[in-house]
Amino acid sequence: MSEYVIKNGHVFDPVQGIKGDKAEVAIKDGKIVEKAGSGAKVIDAKGMTVMAGAVEIHAHIAGPKVNLGRIYRPEDKLFTCTPTKGMERMGSGNSIPSTFKTGYEYAKMGYTTCMEAAMPPMFSRHVHEEIRDTPIIDEGAFPVFGNNWFVMEYLKNHEVENTAAYIAWMLRATKGYAVKVVNPGGTEAWAWGLNCLTVNDPVPYFDITPAEIVKGLIEANEYLGLPHSMHIHPNNLGNPGCYETTLDTLKLAEGMKANNKFGRESVMHLTHTQFHSYGGTNWGDFESKAKEVTDYVNKNRNITIDTGNVTLDETTTMTADGPFEHHLTGLNHLKWANVDVELETAAGVVPYIYSPNISVCAIQWAIGLEIPLMMKDPMRCYITTDHPNAGPFTRYPRVFKWLMSTKAREEQINAFKHKDKVLTQTSIGSLDREISLYELAQMTRAGPAKSLGLGNMCGGLKPGMDADVAIYNFNPEKPVANPDDIEKAFTRCAFTFKSGVEVVRNGEIVSTGHKRTLWVNAKIKDNPQVVRDINEKFLKYYSMTQANYESLGHHFVPNPFAIEVDAT
Amino acid sequence: MTKIVTDVICPFCGTLCDDLEVAATDDGKKIIEVYNACVIGTEKFLHSQASDRVTRPRLMQADGSYKEISYDEAAEYTAQMMAKAKKPLMYGWSSTNCEAQSMGHEIAELAKACVDNTAAVCHGTTLIAVQDIGLPTCTLGEVKNRADRIVFWGCNPAHAHPRHMSRYSIFPRGFFTGKGHKNRKLVVVDPRPTDTAKMADIHLQVTQGQDYELLNAFRVALKGEWLPDVVAGIPKEKIYEAADILKSGRFGIIFFGMGVTQSLGKNHNIDEAIAVTKDLNDYTKFSIMPMRGHYNVTGSGEVMAWQFGYPYSVDLTRGFARYNPGDTSSIDLLSRGDVDAMFTIGSDPGAHFPFNCVKKISELPSVCIDPHLTPTSGVSKLHVPVAFNGVEAGGSCYRMDNVPIDCRKVVEPPEGMLTDEQFLIMVRDRLKKMKGVA
Amino acid sequence: MATINVNLISGRSIQQGVAIEGGKEKPLYRTACGIIELDPSDLKELGAWKNTNVRVTSEFGSVVVKAIETTQGPHPGIGFIPMGPWANKIINPNTYSTGMPTFKGTPVRVEVAVDQQVLLGIELVQKACRGETV
C-alpha cells in the first residue's frame, strides 16, 4: 500500500486538539502514522484545510424505502442523470441518488463513514445489497427496534436481559450496527391506522407505552455495551408543539449512564432535532423551541443530537414513522407510499418542496440552524439533513456556509417571502455565532465518531487511526470574501483518502477504494427462552422461514468489519 | 441414500414460497421428490432434470438448423453483437438472480443499451401508476396477521399464485386473525367467475375493460355521493354494499393482477385502485399489492432502480439513464423498429409478446439465454442454455412484497453448464476489451 | 359456416403454468394454451361441439386453436385463451404509449376450422415469423 505525507496544510483535529496549525499528516498501510517512510508520496496542502474524513451519523441512503423513493420518482432525475466517467458508473437522482452516485458524492465532499439510519430487519438483505453497490465509503445500518413485537412483549414485563439477547441476535442476523427507535409504539399503532403522539399513549394490544419502550431499550443497549447509544426519532415528529414530547423523551434518559468500552458517554442520541423542536398550536402560530430543547441538552451530558437542517430544496421525505407520512400527504397531496413490515416496523415516503416562499419552511430552516448555534458543546451536536428528509446530503456544504457565516444567513433571511415572520417566530436573527473550522470538525468528524463508538478508529488524525483524510481548497488564514466560497470549497475535496487510499483528487474519483460494511457482533450468555421465542414467532407469524431470514451470506456483505462486544 | 434440503425457495411466481423441501441424491446431482410446492413449482424442479435437456449453446445456421458451439464462442458472439449494435435491447431478467441482473447492467452500461424487464408486459403499468400517486402497501405477513378484508381485483391466484391464499391471504391464522378465513371477507372483481371468485363473499362480475369506472364508483360510494344506477355492469346498490364492507374492516388489502394492468385503462386502473386504498385509510387501515408474476421481476426492478434510478424500461443509449414507457419500453421499441439487436435472458418474449414484436425479434441479431427451449430460443440466432436459477444456482431474489430472500442451490447443474452470472461475466470481460475499458 | 364475435382476454391458468415449466416444445403446452375457452351459449351459437378446432381472427392476426367449454364460467361474450403464442398472435398490441399491449379486450371472430391443425408453440412462432399461415 502506498505511503503519503500531507504537508503544509492547516490541520483541524479535535481528537488531538489541533486548531489550524500547519502539521504533517503521514499515512502508511491504511493508517495514520507518526512518520511515513522516505519514499512516501508528498501531497502539498499549502493554503488548504486538512481534516479527518467526515462521519455521517444519520442518513437514508440504502434500502427498501430509499429505493421506493427512486422507483416512484422518475421526475427526481429528469435531465440530470450523469454518464459513465472514468472510474465512475452512471449516476442518477437529485434527492435520492443512485447507490453509485451516493458513494461518489460523499467521497467528493470528504465523507468516508456513513450510517444508514433505518434498516427494516426483514429487508436487511436489500439494505446490504445497496450498501455493497455504494462505492468507497464505509457504511453501517441501524435496524429499527421501537415497534418490534419481541421488544414490546419483553419490555412490557421489563425483561431487559431478554431484550438484550434479542437485540444481539438481530444485530447478527441483519449485520446491524445500532439500536434505532422510530416513533416508539406509534408505528405499531399505525398498523391499525392509529398513532402514539405522547410518550404515555398506550400501544394498541401490546399494553406498553413509548416511555417504557425507550427506557427499556436504553437499558438493554447499555447492558450489551454497544458502541453507539440508543438512537431515537421520538413520537409526534413534525407537529406544532411537538417539543414537549421531545423534552419528555429526553427526560427518560435521566440518571442513565453509558456502559461501554468505546469511549462513548451518551446513552441517547436524538436525531433530526429540528423536526422535534416546534412550538405553537397550529401552522399559523408555529414557532421555534430550539432554545428549550438545546437548553435541556446543554445541561444533560448523556445526550447527543444531530440537527436535520432544512436546505430549502425539493426533496423526498422517508421515514419509519408511517403515520407521519400519512399525515404529510394529507397536507401537501403529493404521492404517498407506505410499507408496513410484519412484526417489526413500517415506512412511508412523500415528496416535499421546502419553498422559501412558505413561512413554515423558512421557520424550519431557521430552527435547523439555531440548534447547532445554541449548542454549547459541538462534540455533542452533529450536522445532518436527515437526508433526504430535510434536504439532500449533497447540500452539506451549503449548511456549513450558513453556519460559518452570519452574512450568508442574513442573505437567506432577506430572500424569504415571510422574512418578518421568520424573525418573530425564531431567534435566528439575533444569533451572531459563526461556527469555526475546528467546531465544524467536531460537529462532522470527532463528535459523531465518538457517539458511534468509533472515536478510536475514525473522525480524527491521531496516529493509529484509519487514514481517512479530507483536504479542502480552503485557506483558513484568508478572510472569506464571499460566503459562497465556503460552499464551493466543501463541495469538492482537493483530495480524499479512505483507509489510506487516495480516492478523490481535484474533486474527481480516482479509486473506488475498499469499502467496508461495519456491524456489531455482540456476544451474550446463552438464552434458551429468547431462542424459543424466536423459533415460535417464525413458525406462527412471519411469512418467511427463520433459516431464510437468518441467511445473509458473504455475497451480501463481501467486506465486513465486525466490532466485537462481549456481554457474556 | 437421499438428503433433504429444507427452506428451499420456489423460483416460479412472485409468491416466492420459501418452505419447500427437496429430496436429492447424496451426490447432489438428482432431485427425487419435492415437498410443499404447488403443482407448478414441483414441475419446475422436476423438469430441470429432463433427460432431453439442451446443455450447450447452439447457433442457428443459414438453413435454420442449429450447430452446437462452446460457451467461449457464445460469449464472443454475444459481446460482438452488443458492441456492434447502435441500440441493443437487453430484455428479461425476471427469472434470474440479482447478481446476474447486476452483471447484465454492467454490460448494458458498456454497450449503451436499453434494459427492460418483464414488468413491460405484466406490472409495468402498475409502476407508472405508483409513480403517479404512490403505493400504500405492506408485507405479506401483515396480511396473514391482521387482514379481515381481502380484495382480489383482476387476478386469479387459484391459478397464477397457487399457494398465495393458503400462505398469506385467505386461510392462514395469524396473530390477530386466529380464526383464519372465518374472520375474513373476500371480495373478487373479475369479468369471469374464476376459481378464485367462486370462494368470494362478493363477486363483482365487472364488464371487461371498465375497471376504471368501477373503481371510480367505489371512491364515490365511499364518500356517499351520487352514482348512476349501473356502473360497469354492476348495480349501484352492490357497489355501495361492497364499499361499506371494505370500510367496516380493521385491516384490508387489495391484491390486483393483469386483469387491470393489461385492460383498457392500463396504468389508470391501478392509479384509481391506489386512490381507493388511500381513501379507505380515512376510515380504517388499507393496503394494496400487485400480484407480481415472475419470481424475481421485483428484484430486477429493485436493482435497476438503485443502479440507474428507474425500475424498468431504462434507455442508456445516450450514455446516461432515461426512462419513459411508451418510448423506452420493449414493446414500443420493437413495434416501432427502434432497436437493432435483441438480448433476452430469464424470460420468453417469443411466447409472451404480441406477434408483431416476435417477428421483429426474428429479424434482428439475437441471443437468448434460457435453460429451456422456448419460442424465443426458437427465433433467436443464438441460444445459450444455462443452469436453472433457484434449482442449480442460488442468489438474491425479491418477493412480490419486495421482501428479499436468498434462493438456494439444491442440485448441481449438468456437467460443464454455466450459470447466468458466469456467462454474463464472460460477455462483460470481452466487451470491456473490445471497448478498451480497463 | 357460423361465426361468432367475442371479446378476447388472455391470462394465466394453472395448466399454462405447469406446461411452461414442463417444456414449451412439448405437446402439453399446446394442450394447455392452444385453446379458447368459450361459454356454452357461445359454443352453441357457433354450432360447434366442445373440443373442435376453430380459427380465431382479429384485426391483428389469426390463429387456429381448440375450442373448449369454459372451466371458469359462465361468461357469455368473452373468449379466454391462456397467455402464450396462440393468444399473442391475435391480441391488440396497442400500448397507448404506456409500454403495455392490450392483452385483454380484443374483439375477435371465431369460426369452426375442423380440418385445420393447432400447431405446437415453438413451431407456431417459427412458421408465423416466416410468414406462413398458422
Next chain:
Amino acid sequence: METITITMKNQPALYLEADCVSPDAFAGMTAAQIAELSVYEGNVTGTLGKYFDVTGSAGTTAADTKIIVRGDVKKVKYLGMKMSAGEMVIEGDADMYVGAWMTGGKILAKGSVDAFAATAMKGGELTIEGNAGNYLGAAYRGDWRGMSGGKISVKGNAGSDIGMYMLGGEIVINGNIDVHVATHAEGGKVVIKGDAKSKVGGQMVEGDIYIFGSIDIMMPGFKPAGEVELEVEGTKGKFAHFIGDMGERHKKKKGQVIYANLYKKI
C-alpha cells in the same frame, strides 16, 4: 427574423434524437455551425449535417430565429424541445416529443406528430394540422406538474391521455380523441370538437372540459348539474353540465367546494 431551413437528406436506420433543433440552440449560429450540432441515433453521436442539409442563417436570439424542417422527419424525435421563443415549421409528419417542455415561441406542425408532444408545456403555441399522438400536453412520468400554460391546437384527432395532470393553458382538438383526457388535472381547459371515448376527466380536481360530440361511457364520478348556454371556441350552444370527479379530493374557496367541470354539447 432570420430563417434557417433543415432538409432531411439521409434517413436514420433507427430513430434520430435531434433535441438541438430549436431556435434556442440555433440562435447566433451560422448554417455551418448548426450543421455541426450533435444528434443521436441510438448510441452513435453524429452531426445534424450528416442527416440534414442546413441552409440560411439563425437570428442572434431565439426570438429572431425561425426554423423550417423539410423532408421526411417521421423518425425524428425532440423537434423544438425546450424552446423558449422564435418559430418552427415542420412541413411533414414528426415523431415523439415535438415541443416537449417548451416555454414559449410557436411551432406549426403541418403533418401529424407522435406521442408526448408538448410534455409539461409552460408557454407558447403548438399547432398541429394533422393528428396528435398519445400524451399530448401531459406531464412527464411521476410528475404532478403537467402543462401549465400556452395553447395546443390540433386540426385532426388526438390520442389517449391528453392533458394528464394539466394545471393551466388550453388544448383544442378539432377531431376525436381516444381514452383518458385531463386525468388528474388541477386546472386548464380542454375542448374536444369531435367525439370522446371513455374515461373522460377521471380523478380531475379542477379545470374544464368541453365536448362537442359524443362520449361512449361517462365516468360515474361526474354528476349531472343542469344545462348551460355557452360560447366555446366561437360556437354558441346548449351544454349539459357535469361536476366531478366526485370521488376525488377538491379545494374549497370561500367555503365553496370547487369541482372540475365537464360540459357536453346537447
